[in-house]
Amino acid sequence: MIIIRSKKTLQKYTNKYKKQSLSVGFVPTMGALHNGHLSLISTSQQQNNITVCSIFVNPTQFNNKKDFEKYPTTIDTDIEKLEKTGTDILFLPSVVELYPNGVTNLEYYELGYLETILEGKYRPGHFQGVCQVMYRLLNMVQPHNLYMGQKDYQQCMVVKKLLEIMQSNIQLHPCPTLRENDGLAMSSRNMRLNVNERKLATAISTSLNNIKNNIKKESLQNLIENETAILQQQGFMVDYVALANANDLKIIDDWDGELKLVALIAAYLNEVRLIDNMLVN
Numbered sequence: 557m558i559i560i561r562s563k564k565t566l567q568k569y570t571n572k573y574k575k576q577s578l579s580v581g582f583v584p585t586m587g588a589l590h591n592g593h594l595s596l597i598s599t600s601q602q603q604n605n606i607t608v609c610s611i612f613v614n615p616t617q618f619n620n621k622k623d624f625e626k627y628p629t630t631i632d633t634d635i636e637k638l639e640k641t642g643t644d645i646l647f648l649p650s651v652v653e654l655y656p657n658g659v660t661n662l663e664y665y666e667l668g669y670l671e672t673i674l675e676g677k678y679r680p681g682h683f684q685g686v687c688q689v690m691y692r693l694l695n696m697v698q699p700h701n702l703y704m705g706q707k708d709y710q711q712c713m714v715v716k717k718l719l720e721i722m723q724s725n726i727q728l729h730p731c732p733t734l735r736e737n738d739g740l741a742m743s744s745r746n747m748r749l750n751v752n753e754r755k756l757a758t759a760i761s762t763s764l765n766n767i768k769n770n771i772k773k774e775s776l777q778n779l780i781e782n783e784t785a786i787l788q789q790q791g792f793m794v795d796y797v798a799l800a801n802a803n804d805l806k807i808i809d810d811w812d813g814e815l816k817l818v819a820l821i822a823a824y825l826n827e828v829r830l831i832d833n834m835l836v837n
């Protein structure tokens with residue numbers, strides 16, 4: 557695996573791949589890699605000649621300073637894991653490399669409705685930061701295919717919108733969420749949970765499964781209220797339990813029994829904010 561830190565060196569390689577007509581798959585991450593990340597790498601490897609992974613903890617997408625400061629970094633084991641998978645290139649830029657003019661007064665993306673709900677509502681500015689970093693990374697890596705996790709369902713939609721804004725031909729491939737044996741969605745933030753919190757954390761996927769199993773039996777309102785209460789009783793501070801149209805994330809209160817729905821939850825266990833979602837029908 558080649559480790560590249562500068563835009564200039566990266567472009568030397570991407571230009572070479574272009575000349576050779578090699579397809580490039582890209583997996584952007586913030587590191588602290590787990591099997592969920594590695595599953596994206598594996599999918600990219602199956603579908604492309606070259607796979608590029610980036611590790612960059614993007615300061616502009618953290619609306620909470622503490623969350624940024626405490627974001628786990630495990631770069632040595634990340635490199636080992638990527639070497640083992642046979643990743644071709646690890647792009648490891650610095651903040652200055654990606655944001656040579658600093659991280660304030662950056663460009664604004666018109667994301668419309670998507671930025672007003674769920675993660676957009678509870679993490680103001682987060683998706684602007686996601687777009688700011690993705691725009692830069694995509695221009696540097698110039699991939700044909702982009703692999704992102706459905707674990708971050710709304711993020712996939714935001715990046716789809718960004719690609720439209722950029723009038724880009726890059727194909728976005730949303731990939732399934734990998735879970736621990738007890739159902740907890742794999743996440744770098746899980747490392748920050750203590751033993752007790754780690755046990756409690758499974759309640760989020762349990763709630764999503766409850767919604768899935770009872771979606772035809774109860775009103776959406778009841779389901780949401782019950783699962784919110786159950787999470788709160790277990791010590792979670794719930795940002796939202798929501799049901800939305802799986803295609804456009806419009807929040808659904810009144811369901812016709814047919815429309816494809818996604819259930820989404822965001823909740824804090826003490827300082828750690830966890831998110832998860834599930835297609836329910």
Ligand code: AMP
Nearest residue numbers: 585586587592704705707708733734742
């Ligand atoms: P992150 O490092 O958290 O920014 O995640 C990098 C990419 O991995 C994003 O596209 C995530 O959606 C994806 N990802 C995170 N957790 C999982 C998971 N449990 N299963 C599959 N993909 C994931």
